Amino acid sequence: QQKVQQSPESLIVPEGGMASLNCTSSDRNVDYFWWYRQHSGKSPKMLMSIFSNGEKEEGRFTVHLNKASLHTSLHIRDSQPSDSALYLCAASELSGSFNKLTFGAGTRLAVCP
Amino acid sequence: NAGVIQTPRHKVTGKGQEATLWCEPISGHSAVFWYRQTIVQGLEFLTYFRNQAPIDDSGMPKERFSAQMPNQSHSTLKIQSTQPQDSAVYLCASSLQANTEVFFGKGTRLTVV
Secondary structure (H helix, E strand, O other): OOOEEEEOOEEEEEOOOOEEEEEEEOOOOOOEEEEEEEOOOOOOEEEEEEOOOEEEEEOOEEEEEEOOOOEEEEEEOOOOHHHOEEEEEEEEOOOOOOOOOEEOOOEEEEEEO | OOOOEEEOOEEEEOOOOOEEEEEEOOOOOOEEEEEEEEOOOEEEEEEEEEOOEEEEOOOOOOOOEEEEEEEOOEEEEEEOOOOHHHOEEEEEEEEOOOOOOEEEOOOEEEEEO
């Protein structure tokens, strides 16, 4: 049983549409959540991180976090074909392991023109 | 800033042979991580170093895998007696300090035939 669960496994949205991705940790020690994007054949690159309850917005990307339920979501508005990629959610603890990230299996997003 | 540098990018070994993978972290980063990525298992943590000291190797298959960081500018991951199930993309990553972005290298694709 993975400690970080992501849903859906795959998602298809039309160009210009909204993509919503979900992630939940079963580890109560988690403090930080990270969203990484990995294009095919490339390495993961960080999109956004969040550790406080609430919402954080950067351009077309918005991240929500509910610390009580250890649930985070990533929303991409005005989706572009270049957003097509594997989106990885990761969780880490503030204390103890230095930024050791535990990843979910990912959501594969396809944005269709 | 060349980012995290991994060599070789591709490596093919015969079953039972040894494979050594190299990583040069971003200069000044104090933490170095090794991950393994496969289609089936996703992105799995293997081990990490902080200020060259091994901190957590809980993800390492104990018998055949070993990692070292002899100086602040490089780390190696050695796999002895490679098996087909070791075939994966091995990713090295580094970060500056706790709870800052983890930067990934481009990975080494290991194929065991």
